[in-house]
Amino acid sequence: xxxxxxxxxxxxxxxxxxxxxxxxxxxxxxxxxxxxxxxxxxxxxxxxxxxxxxxxxxxxxxxxxxxxxxxxxxxxxxxxxxxxxxxxxxxxxxxxxxxxxxxxxxxxxxxxxxxxxxxxxxxxxxxxxxxxxxxxxxxxxxxxxxxxxxxxxxxxxxxxxxxxxxxxxxxxxxxxxxxxxxxxxxxxxxxxxxxxxxxxxxxxxxxxxxxxxxxxxx
Ligand SMILES: NC(=O)c1ccc[n+]([C@@H]2O[C@H](COP(=O)([O-])OP(=O)(O)OC[C@H]3O[C@@H](n4cnc5c(N)ncnc54)[C@H](OP(=O)(O)O)[C@@H]3O)[C@@H](O)[C@H]2O)c1
Numbered sequence: 001x002x003x004x005x006x007x008x009x010x011x012x013x014x015x016x017x018x019x020x021x022x023x024x025x026x027x028x029x030x031x032x033x034x035x036x037x038x039x040x041x042x043x044x045x046x047x048x049x050x051x052x053x054x055x056x057x058x059x060x061x062x063x064x065x066x067x068x069x070x071x072x073x074x075x076x077x078x079x080x081x082x083x084x085x086x087x088x089x090x091x092x093x094x095x096x097x098x099x100x101x102x103x104x105x106x107x108x109x110x111x112x113x114x115x116x117x118x119x120x121x122x123x124x125x126x127x128x129x130x131x132x133x134x135x136x137x138x139x140x141x142x143x144x145x146x147x148x149x150x151x152x153x154x155x156x157x158x159x160x161x162x163x164x165x166x167x168x169x170x171x172x173x174x175x176x177x178x179x180x181x182x183x184x185x186x187x188x189x190x191x192x193x194x195x196x197x198x199x200x201x202x203x204x205x206x207x208x209x210x211x212x213x214x215x216x217x218x
Contacts, residue, residue, distance in 0.1 A: 065122055072123060125173050130178075
């Protein structure tokens with residue numbers, strides 16, 4: 001494979017999670033990128049409403065991609081969940097909760113996997129295409145800090161799901177790339193309660209998890 005092969009021009013760019021800080025910024029940037037003839041930006045608040053944990057909604061998004069009649073050359077899955085609806089990242093194993101873990105896995109791993117299932121068959125067999133899902137450095141197996149069980153584990157699962165899909169994809173689309181990306185720390189609703197301030201500094205030193213929940217290393 002030519003690792004430096006450019007994306008062919010005239011294709012379609014697709015963003016899942018376009019209502020988010022990172023997904024929204026990526027979609028905005030892609031709209032002025034001359035390599036793409038069109039951009040499809042999906043979110044739960046858009047039309048169609050695409051909740052990645054709902055396979056029928058993901059299938060509907062794939063149908064919308066097909067209807068555009070353009071080769072998807074770049075697909076970014078920028079959805080993700082860290083906290084919300086009464087759920088906070090776990091500071092200790094005492095906080096482990098089955099329903100909370102299931103929710104983290106549903107949004108961070110299973111949802112993107114369903115996107116892969118429905119979108120990868122649409123990736124052209126020829127030429128470079130890139131399918132990328134946003135993961136987090138917090139998922140690294142070098143984690144010695146503890147805490148954030150659900151987020152770390154669901155992102156680690158995402159990494160492996162994408163790795164498996166990449167191995168399968170390269171057999172049919174030789175120039176296609178399927179990867180997870182770590183965006184680094186970005187101010188967003190997801191990261192807002194865990195800024196890179198005091199707890200971030202402690203995290204960098206490898207301090208044990210005490211006090212407020214430590215931020216993920218992205
Ligand atoms: N910000 C960081 O520092 C950082 C660091 C490392 C990795 N990341 C990763 O980067 C990605 C984007 O995060 P962000 O910082 O941009 O956060 P964000 O602004 O909170 O965006 C999260 C996005 O995920 C969407 N989402 C959540 N659950 C969903 C579901 N079930 N179905 C469809 N969409 C869903 C949200 O949609 P709604 O608007 O409908 O809620 C929103 O568009 C995430 O995967 C995150 O883990 C972020």
